[in-house]
Amino acid sequence: MSRTRPHVRFQDPSIELAHGAGGKASRRLIEGLIAPYVFESGTELRDVAEVALAGGRLAMTADAFVVKPRVFPGGSIGELAVNGTANDLAMGGARPLALVATLILEAGLPTEELEREMAAMARAAERAGVAIVGGDTKVVEHGKADGLYISTAGIGLVDPRVDLSAKRVRPGDQVLLSGPIGDHGITILLARGEIELEAELTSDTRPLWPLVEALIEAAAPGLRWLRDPTRGGVATALNELARDARVTVVLDDEAIPVRPEVRGACEILGLDPLHIANEGQFLAVVAPEYADAALEALRRVPGGASAVRIGAIEEGARPVVLARSRYGGTRVIDMLVGDPLPRIC
Amino acid sequence: MRYVDEFRNAELIEKTAQEIRRRVDPSKRYRLMEVCGGHTFSIFRFGIQELLPENIELVHGPGCPVCVLPMGRMDDGLNLAKDPSVIFTAFGDVMRVPGSHGSPLEFKAKGADVRMVYSPLDALKLAVQNPDRQVVFFAIGFETTAPSTALTLLRAREMGVRNFFVLSNHVLILPAIRAILESPDMRIDGFLGPGHVSTVIGARPYEFIARHYGKPVVISGFEPLDLLQSILMLVRQIEEGRAAVENQYSRVVPWDGNRAALAAMAEVFEVRPFFEWRGLGFISQSALKLRPEFAPWDAEVQFEIAGLRVTDPKAAQCGEVLKGVLKPFQCKLFGKTCTPERPVGALMVSSEGACAAYYHHVYARQAVGE
Numbered sequence: 218m219s220r221t222r223p224h225v226r227f228q229d230p231s232i233e234l235a236h237g238a239g240g241k242a243s244r245r246l247i248e249g250l251i252a253p254y255v256f257e258s259g260t261e262l263r264d265v266a267e268v269a270l271a272g273g274r275l276a277m278t279a280d281a282f283v284v285k286p287r288v289f290p291g292g293s294i295g296e297l298a299v300n301g302t303a304n305d306l307a308m309g310g311a312r313p314l315a316l317v318a319t320l321i322l323e324a325g326l327p328t329e330e331l332e333r334e335m336a337a338m339a340r341a342a343e344r345a346g347v348a349i350v351g352g353d354t355k356v357v358e359h360g361k362a363d364g365l366y367i368s369t370a371g372i373g374l375v376d377p378r379v380d381l382s383a384k385r386v387r388p389g390d391q392v393l394l395s396g397p398i399g400d401h402g403i404t405i406l407l408a409r410g411e412i413e414l415e416a417e418l419t420s421d422t423r424p425l426w427p428l429v430e431a432l433i434e435a436a437a438p439g440l441r442w443l444r445d446p447t448r449g450g451v452a453t454a455l456n457e458l459a460r461d462a463r464v465t466v467v468l469d470d471e472a473i474p475v476r477p478e479v480r481g482a483c484e485i486l487g488l489d490p491l492h493i494a495n496e497g498q499f500l501a502v503v504a505p506e507y508a509d510a511a512l513e514a515l516r517r518v519p520g521g522a523s524a525v526r527i528g529a530i531e532e533g534a535r536p537v538v539l540a541r542s543r544y545g546g547t548r549v550i551d552m553l554v555g556d557p558l559p560r561i562c
Numbered sequence: 563m564r565y566v567d568e569f570r571n572a573e574l575i576e577k578t579a580q581e582i583r584r585r586v587d588p589s590k591r592y593r594l595m596e597v598c599g600g601h602t603f604s605i606f607r608f609g610i611q612e613l614l615p616e617n618i619e620l621v622h623g624p625g626c627p628v629c630v631l632p633m634g635r636m637d638d639g640l641n642l643a644k645d646p647s648v649i650f651t652a653f654g655d656v657m658r659v660p661g662s663h664g665s666p667l668e669f670k671a672k673g674a675d676v677r678m679v680y681s682p683l684d685a686l687k688l689a690v691q692n693p694d695r696q697v698v699f700f701a702i703g704f705e706t707t708a709p710s711t712a713l714t715l716l717r718a719r720e721m722g723v724r725n726f727f728v729l730s731n732h733v734l735i736l737p738a739i740r741a742i743l744e745s746p747d748m749r750i751d752g753f754l755g756p757g758h759v760s761t762v763i764g765a766r767p768y769e770f771i772a773r774h775y776g777k778p779v780v781i782s783g784f785e786p787l788d789l790l791q792s793i794l795m796l797v798r799q800i801e802e803g804r805a806a807v808e809n810q811y812s813r814v815v816p817w818d819g820n821r822a823a824l825a826a827m828a829e830v831f832e833v834r835p836f837f838e839w840r841g842l843g844f845i846s847q848s849a850l851k852l853r854p855e856f857a858p859w860d861a862e863v864q865f866e867i868a869g870l871r872v873t874d875p876k877a878a879q880c881g882e883v884l885k886g887v888l889k890p891f892q893c894k895l896f897g898k899t900c901t902p903e904r905p906v907g908a909l910m911v912s913s914e915g916a917c918a919a920y921y922h923h924v925y926a927r928q929a930v931g932e
Contacts, residue, residue: 224871231671231672232671233667233668233671234665234670241903244905264796265812266788302636310925377693405691411678411679411680411684412680413680413681433849480566484566485915486654490766537920541574542570542572542608542609544572544575544576544613544786545576545609545612545613546608546609546610546612546613547609547612548606548608548609548922548923549922549924551902554658554902554903555658555667558652558654558655558678559654559655559660559678560653560654560655560912560913560914561653561654561655561680561681561703561707562627562628562653562655562702562703562706562707
């Protein structure tokens with residue numbers, strides 16, 4: 218197969234865990250090795266692809282779920298597998314329609330657990346308004362997988378009113394966030410039981426389409442870009458935006474909503490909430506004249522009450538994300554390198 | 563959040579910054595060293611340098627445990643991880659530190675049993691749960707973490723756990739400060755004393771710095787207001803011609819330290835005659851090893867440790883940066899072959915390292931013309 222010339226060269230001799238962590242290393246793997254083989258050159262790399270059909274645009278996406286532990290406060294792998302893919306479609310401005318699911322089971326997985334996860338998938342699909350229409354099941358030897366992996370692929374119908382692309386983002390545009398960040402990542406970290414920390418915290422996994430639909434109704438002409446900040450968190454999502462749109466993103470540090478439990482855990486472990494994963498929040502960039510209407514619309518949807526403006530797009534000589542604090546200090550918000558690691562010593 | 567929000571109060575921060583600007587003598591330069599990596603991190607995270615007048619220069623000191631760990635020591639530890647009977651445990655801080663043949667995380671990806679722990683007690687728990695394996699805790703840190711290693715070893719002895727071992731890389735902050743004070747290119751006017759270390763050792767041990775070297779010391783907390791207050795206290799001392807040890811972080815740091823923690827350390831550890839610090843070289847009586855009574859739990863006794871010495875890549879100037887002689891960006895490798903993603907020197911690994919902090923917070927900002 219021919220290979221287009223990559224902007225980034227992937228020179229790592231083997232695949233490490235960091236290549237799957239959603240940060241810089243992941244980006245290098247995708248841009249430097251995978252994309253040059255499988256995509257036409259110049260393809261904008263997004264979580265969702267569009268296919269033009271007579272009479273409309275179809276959105277397609279796929280995602281794989283290998284979370285540990287599989288059950289955590291506020292959700293489980295089955296629920297994530299539905300919401301994750303449905304949300305990627307929503308981030309493409311598409312109403313999620315149907316999913317197919319591939320299950321990779323490790324021999325020895327208790328039937329009871331599989332049954333629970335299938336029920337969780339069914340409930341999540343109903344809530345998200347998508348149908349699970351097919352899939353595949355494979356069983357691998359004991360020790361060749363970790364219990365249960367789920368991969369889902371989905372299609373959705375792109376709302377004809379939207380045109381989403383980093384390339385449409387302009388200086389002056391406003392950055393909106395749907396609600397408090399870090400809940401999912403910190404919940405998972407605590408659920409692994411490795412830290413003696415307890416908090417009343419649950420994962421934020423939920424379908425995002427109802428919020429996106431309200432946003433489209435209120436602000437479609439000014440809606441430029443959507444992204445759910447999953448692995449790598451808000452910092453990584455906005456760094457990718459800064460790079461793809463060649464702009465500077467300036468955040469108001471104090472405006473970013475973070476629950477006290479998440480902030481506390483981050484302070485103790487030396488983590489930055491901006492690097493922590495979310496499964497039920499999204500970032501939107503809207504034209505300034507639509508920002509108020511967009512926020513109002515989001516806040517009227519159940520679960521959207523804490524939607525807030527967190528920053529703006531500025532002209533930038535170099536694509537970078539900055540956060541300004543109220544007393545005037547500025548810091549650069551970098552992409553995550555590998556997984557966030559706690560600082561102890 | 564209590565104890566955090568009141569120390570990030572914008573109004574008080576601005577007031578304190580104004581007071582500093584009012585107090586400094588514009589004809590003078592003030593070179594203040596923050597000894598502790600936690601302070602370095604906070605200074606960059608909160609943009610403290612921007613709030614200070616230009617003639618106050620913050621010099622980043624040696625108080626980042628993974629930054630001063632020689633690569634050979636990391637190799638010694640990772641050699642143990644190659645043994646399939648060994649579970650190698652360490653704090654998250656250590657997981658990305660490069661050894662000659664990769665970091666602990668890279669060893670893990672290649673199949674070694676490497677596990678991140680949040681406390682040495684977690685490593686001891688692993689030993690109890692895996693009686694047929696040998697659990698090695700790669701201990702790192704200043705007096706901040708040494709007491710928890712000591713308490714864990716006391717617990718291991720009490721429980722009679724024989725498959726738990728500590729490879730001690732614990733170092734002491736005072737000999738490092740003394741080495742900097744004795745260094746011929748030393749031009750420091752005052753020290754921000756480390757906060758966490760001082761919760762253990764107290765404020766009293768710093769008195770020699772004021773008495774013998776005539777340099778003021780202010781022990782500081784980690785929030786923006788803490789740091790500005792401490793800098794103001796240093797400026798006041800310098801302007802009044804005084805040199806004393808003062809404690810800004812008295813809400814946490816007792817003057818005489820934590821006696822229980824010090825007693826546990828004294829029971830378990832003894833001072834090594836000398837120890838190599840990355841960038842600073844060999845410093846006498848600057849590190850801790852296990853006392854002979856704890857030999858059954860001492861990885862240095864129970865395993866074959868090569869005692870590897872690996873010289874840093876020639877072009878890397880970690881030592882000069884550590885001593886504050888060079889700014890991170892003045893190093894030939896900075897931002898080119900040495901980045902947080904592919905660190906050559908340890909100062910680029912830890913977010914408390916001066917180079918990583920510069921890379922994240924200053925370099926990128928200068929690049930956008932801020």
